[in-house]
Amino acid sequence: KLAKESIDLSNQFSVKIQESLSSAKIILGFGVQNNVLNSLLLTFRQMVRLGIKQMTLKQSIASATHPISILVVIIAFVLSRKFTIPISDTAIMLYAMMNSVPLIGRITSQRHVIEEYVPSYEQCVNLIKKADDLKQVSGTKKFNSIESGFEIDNLSFAYPNDEHPVLKDISMLVPKGKIIAVVGESGAGKSTLIDVIMGFNEPTKGIINLDGIPLQDFDIQTYRNKIGYVPQESVLFNMSIADNLSWAKDDTTDEEIKAACKLAYADGFIESLPDKYDTLVGDRGVRLSGGQAQRICLARAIIRDP
Numbered sequence: 001k002l003a004k005e006s007i008d009l010s011n012q013f014s015v016k017i018q019e020s021l022s023s024a025k026i027i028l029g030f031g032v033q034n035n036v037l038n039s040l041l042l043t044f045r046q047m048v049r050l051g052i053k054q055m056t057l058k059q060s061i062a063s064a065t066h067p068i069s070i071l072v073v074i075i076a077f078v079l080s081r082k083f084t085i086p087i088s089d090t091a092i093m094l095y096a097m098m099n100s101v102p103l104i105g106r107i108t109s110q111r112h113v114i115e116e117y118v119p120s121y122e123q124c125v126n127l128i129k130k131a132d133d134l135k136q137v138s139g140t141k142k143f144n145s146i147e148s149g150f151e152i153d154n155l156s157f158a159y160p161n162d163e164h165p166v167l168k169d170i171s172m173l174v175p176k177g178k179i180i181a182v183v184g185e186s187g188a189g190k191s192t193l194i195d196v197i198m199g200f201n202e203p204t205k206g207i208i209n210l211d212g213i214p215l216q217d218f219d220i221q222t223y224r225n226k227i228g229y230v231p232q233e234s235v236l237f238n239m240s241i242a243d244n245l246s247w248a249k250d251d252t253t254d255e256e257i258k259a260a261c262k263l264a265y266a267d268g269f270i271e272s273l274p275d276k277y278d279t280l281v282g283d284r285g286v287r288l289s290g291g292q293a294q295r296i297c298l299a300r301a302i303i304r305d306p
Helices: 002-022 024-030 033-064 066-082 087-133 190-198 220-224 241-246 254-263 267-272 290-303
Strands: 149-157 167-175 205-210
Touching: 002 024, 002 033, 024 033, 024 190, 024 220, 149 190, 167 190, 167 205, 241 254, 241 290, 254 267, 254 290
Parallel strands: none
Antiparallel strands: 149 167, 149 205
16 A cells, blocks of 8 residues: 555656646746745655655564564574584574674665665756756845836847847837737747746846836846736646636635636636536646637636736
């Protein structure tokens, strides 16, 4: 039973890790990384508790072999008397065996453990160092709202080790309350521009001003909390439709979910499903069509009331 629970928890943890890494942009865009991290930690702690249970059971089984060892000692002494072997020689031999065999086993097992974990430890250290080096710089000013609009001034961006900038000298004014469409051929940099506006990428030149204040001055978490983000690729998690929608905002009510789905024209097909809002969407929304997944993503952004 413990082995089955361990496998199930390991699979859950692997799925959550895979979803978190593959959906990092949407997680950051919605500013819910702390919630995702807490969910991972909860599963990890369950795995630790289960591991302790397994180790306890293992040690209990080992302790249960002590009576057998005593029986072996008694048999050895009986045989020594039968074959006239000195008891002192028998005792020394048994003592040496009882102390040396477990010690050799422990040394061998520990050596294998160390050999297995050293490469993993080195990889973790390198990943932590790389994460620290790439940690996003965030300001301290709390972002509340936009009063007049935001302005992109002479902005350029190039990916690392790429001589040719994806964005070059981009300038635009986005007034509050206006709908803006950024149009361009494939590869022109439309998605990259959105990534820079979201704060996923730092511009190599130029600046983004929100009501005259540079984006870099704001706390990136409070900034993203005010944004409704719908990525180019529809990203859904392996849970129910309702859970995918409530994931966007804490304490989401059923009424808010249904109202958002109505605005996104998703309520019609959801109500036609056998389990309605409790329908599992599968890994990355595989059980829904592309259009249905897009509507769920739109409803998720609407729920935040950005």
